[in-house]
Amino acid sequence: MPTSLHQQAVDHLGSRIIDGSVLPGEVVLASELEDELGFSRSVIREAVRVLASAGLVVSTKRVGIKVQPAEHWNPFDPLVIRWRLASEGQGAQLRSLTELRVAVEPMAAELAAEHAPAEFCAELLNLAARMRHAGREGDLDSFLELDIRFHALVLAASGNEMFANLAHPIGETLRGRTELGLMPEHPHEEALAWHQGVADAISAHDPKRARESMELIMRRTVQEIYEVWAHKPRLFPRPVR
Amino acid sequence: MPTSLHQQAVDHLGSRIIDGSVLPGEVVLASELEDELGFSRSVIREAVRVLASAGLVVSTKRVGIKVQPAEHWNPFDPLVIRWRLASEGQGAQLRSLTELRVAVEPMAAELAAEHAPAEFCAELLNLAARMRHAGREGDLDSFLELDIRFHALVLAASGNEMFANLAHPIGETLRGRTELGLMPEHPHEEALAWHQGVADAISAHDPKRARESMELIMRRTVQEIYEVWAHKPRLFPRPVR
């Protein structure tokens, strides 16, 4: 309950920026935030420094704390992802993350088939079996948690720390997807077989088959979730040099 | 020249953690850092907050500032990437980023072919032509900068902000690769043709061909750089739940 004042300050300003309550280009003063939240200068300053490191604001002398345009925000920052998933930008965030999954997870499966240690293989086989069981029982809560663990484990088994680090936001997208009611009543029998196929192929050190099975899962995932963002406009910021 | 004290403090502790001068599990005290750098408490505290947000440290009462194990570091944080590229972990960082490129860039090319606005297509064609010219002249410096802009533009043209945000670290990867002497004397004629092929396919809204051309580029990239990390061990942290 008593989350630290620092966290509160970061969350207050960060979520307001990302949900559009404070627009890019606007300037807020540290003293305003002090009054608004009733916190002291040090708390506000530390929070601003953290938000600046995520690209949300820049603070300059004589002018104040200026909100940066969205293309400066670090879309891989866990806080930014969480705030976006809780705001109007949820659709665009789900699209970005899902496209990233489609690109990364087949590659992760391929690498896992080449490099995964034995205990990862055993755990993957175990999870696949339990997913099959939970899926056939119609136990969707268990299925979701197992699904999250399965994909996180494949990412970790790739031996690529950037892939492994995507497990958290990807888990949140899976949870978000069920909250939006975008999961089928019963997991498809095919999906269960594909997960089993990924686990089998990785255990058998068969990179090609591991990739192909994961690609099938990803294709189905996109089909199921596509409507959420179908109407969301894409943004094309010019790259900075 | 006078980089802020805050930046200095962040960089001091951050780079020391990532190059292994301070090992995970070690605790440092804020007062030690104050004495070591000669900065005041406020500067140190703000720096620690920023490093904590990147997952490098946690600070708890009565114990101090504890360095976190590497699997807690956010590998997508720009600071973390820069420090890793400048340290012993360079090989592993190049591997991670290159594997990420291999996964993401073909997908980005495919999406760009579906969604890229006209001015992005024009700029891509322009860059491809200039790359061809610089490559045939043997002007490697120009070629490198054009190459970086080309790949950044494809990522931006995908309309996926997470992809677009990878342009910076990927650009640093390309620069690092030339610094390590891993680029051919003259860019291969094939590579020039493939870049042209990507630009053509995106302009022609041909996702399949855009992806395939980019895959060819990526395959060659891996071949050229593979030796850097061939002997580096992979890390397999157990995913946290």
Add this chain to the structure above:
DNA sequence: GAGACTTCATGCCTGCACAGATTGGCGTCA
């Protein structure tokens, strides 16, 4: 229009009170 001056918000410093986690001592009980 170029340069000097004023203004004002952040940058940086310091002293103080508080909170919470660790440690060690103390007493109790087996």
Add this chain to the structure above:
DNA sequence: TGACGCCAATCTGTGCAGGCATGAAGTCTC
């Protein structure tokens, strides 16, 4: 005697209040 549990001292980050220094913007003068 030794193990356990409780409690207080201690240590360190957290948060507060106020001060001076700095430098970017804007203004005024020539």
